[in-house]
Amino acid sequence: MTVTAPKGFRAAGVxxxxxxSGKPDMALVVNDGPEKHAAAVFTSNRVxxxxxxxxxxxxxxxxxxxxxxxSGGANACTGPEGFQNTHTTAEKTADVLGISAADVVVCxxxxxxxxxxxxxxxxxxxxxxxxxxxxxxxxxxxxIMTTDTVPKEAVFTGADAQGVEFTIGGIAKGAGMLAPGxxxxxxxxxxxxxxxxxxLDAALRDATRVTFDRADSDGCMSTNDTVVLLASGASGAxxxxxxxxxxLTQVCAELARKLIGxxxxxxxxxxxxxxxxxxxxxxxxxxxxxxxxxLFKTAIFGRDPNWGxxxxxxxxxxxxxxxxxxxxxxxxxxxCQNGGIGQDRSLVDLEPREVLVEIDLAAGNAEATIxxxxxxxxYVHENSAYSS
Numbered sequence: 001m002t003v004t005a006p007k008g009f010r011a012a013g014v015x016x017x018x019x020x021s022g023k024p025d026m027a028l029v030v031n032d033g034p035e036k037h038a039a040a041v042f043t044s045n046r047v048x049x050x051x052x053x054x055x056x057x058x059x060x061x062x063x064x065x066x067x068x069x070x071s072g073g074a075n076a077c078t079g080p081e082g083f084q085n086t087h088t089t090a091e092k093t094a095d096v097l098g099i100s101a102a103d104v105v106v107c108x109x110x111x112x113x114x115x116x117x118x119x120x121x122x123x124x125x126x127x128x129x130x131x132x133x134x135x136x137x138x139x140x141x142x143x144i145m146t147t148d149t150v151p152k153e154a155v156f157t158g159a160d161a162q163g164v165e166f167t168i169g170g171i172a173k174g175a176g177m178l179a180p181g182x183x184x185x186x187x188x189x190x191x192x193x194x195x196x197x198x199x200l201d202a203a204l205r206d207a208t209r210v211t212f213d214r215a216d217s218d219g220c221m222s223t224n225d226t227v228v229l230l231a232s233g234a235s236g237a238x239x240x241x242x243x244x245x246x247x248l249t250q251v252c253a254e255l256a257r258k259l260i261g262x263x264x265x266x267x268x269x270x271x272x273x274x275x276x277x278x279x280x281x282x283x284x285x286x287x288x289x290x291x292x293x294x295l296f297k298t299a300i301f302g303r304d305p306n307w308g309x310x311x312x313x314x315x316x317x318x319x320x321x322x323x324x325x326x327x328x329x330x331x332x333x334x335x336c337q338n339g340g341i342g343q344d345r346s347l348v349d350l351e352p353r354e355v356l357v358e359i360d361l362a363a364g365n366a367e368a369t370i371x372x373x374x375x376x377x378x379y380v381h382e383n384s385a386y387s388s
Contacts, residue, residue, distance in 0.1 A: 004139030005169040006192035008032050008232025012131035016109075016124025018072035018117060024143035026121070027069045029126040029188050030097060030172075035233030037202035038064035040105065041208055043225035044277070047363040049076035050083040050107040052224060054090065057287070058105055059228065062197025065103040065227055067188050068093045070121060071146050071173070072108040076223040080206035085116050092122050096129035107186050107226050109146055109173060129131030135244040141171040144186055147382065148173050148262055154254040158239060158249040166193035166237035168247050172255040174262075187212070187255060192235035193244060203245040204229050211252035214370045217263045218379070219292040227252075260371045264373040265378025268300050268350070275367035282319035283368035286359060289313045298356055302373035305348035307336045311356065320363045328362035 006012050011029045018025040018161045028316075031038075040059045042052050060063065068089060075082050086106050094101040108116070131139070141151035152172040159165045174185030189204075208227055230247070247255035260269050272290050277283035292294055293313040299306040307328045314326065335341075 001155045002141060003029050003169045003171050003188055003190045004137035005155045006167040006190045006232065008192050008234030008236070009190050009230070011130040011135065011136035011140040012128045013141070014124060014127040014131055016070070016127065017120045018070060018124070019306055022137070025072045026068060026124040026128055027140035027143040028093070028132065029067045029140055029190065029230070030132060031190070031230045033066055033232055033234070035194065035231055036063050036065050036068070036103070037195060037197045037200060037233070038062060038229060039197055040226060040228040041202045041204060042224055045221045045223050045225070046235030047110060047223050049052040049074055049077060050086040051075055051108045051223040053083065054086045055105045055226060058090070058102055058285050064105050064228065064230055065099045066093060066097055067105040067107060067187055067230070068125065069107040069144050070116065070124070071109050071144050073108060073114055073116045074112045075108040075116050076112040078113070078115055079179065080095050081115060081329060082091040084283060085118055085121070088118060089121055092125045096125055102301065105228050107224070109144065109186050109224055112223060115320050123256040137169065137171065138220065144171065144173040146173065147249065150262055152255055152258040152262070154251045155187045156251045158243060158247045159239040160243070161299065163278060164235065164237040166191060166235045166239055168251050170251045170255050172259060174259045185225055186220060187261065187313055189229040189248070189251065191229070191231050192233065192237070193231060194238045194287050195231045196246060196258050199241055199244070200229050200231055203241065203248050207249040207252045211256040213248060215256040215260050216236050216288055216291045216370050216372050217260060257371065260373055263373040264382045266373035267376050268355050268374040269353055270300060270355045270357060270372050270374065271369055272357045272359070272372065273367060273369040276364060277361045277366045278320035278364035280366045282361070282363070283366050284316045284370065286314050286319050286361065287368055287370035289317050290357065290359070291370045294375055297372070297375035300350060301348040303328060304334055305330045305345045305350060307345065310359065311336065314359060319361065323360040325362040327362070329358040331356055
């Protein structure tokens with residue numbers, strides 16, 4: 001159930017001493033081939049961390065041999081020294097593995113605006129090299145956690161037209177600052193299918209568009225978001241693009257759902273489904289507007305099915321709809337009908353962890369769902385003390 005489930009991969013997670021807690025804080029995923037094809041998507045935040053800038057260039061040729069990750073420090077907004085530290089990390093990893101630094105993707109997560117402790121990072125890479133194992137995927141998933149409370153892993157097994165099986169595995173980290181533009185926090189995906197970089201890139205962008213891009217916890221986009229996909233070709237399976245994309249989307253959806261489920265301090269996981277929209281874009285815009293409404297999110301935390309806060313958020317968008325045709329249901333109770341009062345709101349049960357909000361725009365046949373979470377006292381407390 002992890003990145004080492006596909007053939008041709010090893011991974012490791014170790015404690016390098018970056019975190020004051022003494023918990024694991026460095027991970028390494030290695031593609032042993034025979035193919036070394038790769039694709040990635042990154043944050044669209046214009047303030048991009050040093051590892052993002054390095055990794056964009058490293059993977060631009062469609063190849064990556066390894067991904068090295070650290071938690072406990074984002075290496076963002078750290079200037080030339082920070083970029084040099086990323087370069088040093090890639091060079092050290094390349095030296096340990098006997099590969100080119102240009103084929104090493106580097107990922108970092110943690111506090112922005114502090115230099116990484118390279119006196120711990122460099123020996124940490126040595127420790128990772130010694131710990132590499134075909135069973136090391138779970139250790140890697142644990143080592144990339146920051147405020148996460150659980151590691152996040154997923155796997156899919158499918159077959160090509162000849163019946164040859166292939167596997168897709170993944171690990172992810174993220175519990176806050178989840179409002180993606182192409183990616184959500186740090187995700188490493190692996191597959192033993194034979195796939196060219198162009199196919200991997202197209203499949204990854206299709207998958208992230210409807211999964212990670214639609215996990216919107218708190219409206220805050222990270223400087224470090226990276227989703228990287230490595231393909232070893234070790235299974236010999238050559239799946240059709242649609243089959244592979246469907247499997248990859250399934251893995252990404254499972255990981256994205258786990259990210260929302262572990263959101264900092266959350267008491268509810270909320271699916272906001274907008275349907276009967278004029279376009280998929282309209283549906284997504286409406287769902288995201290509601291997902292980013294603090295008034296709506298606090299209402300759900302307080303178990304108050306205040307549908308007026310839903311309508312007010314819908315009304316801020318440029319989606320096609322008529323105000324007197326809107327319908328809103330929460331957990332199956334239609335509490336707003338034709339833009340006005342529907343069923344008694346007291347019928348809505350908001351005790352369960354999962355909440356389903358459905359918004360009918362009555363303007364077409366497209367739909368989209370955004371996953372978010374409520375805004376709680378614990379979220380405020382955790383993030384008010386994050387750097388202290």
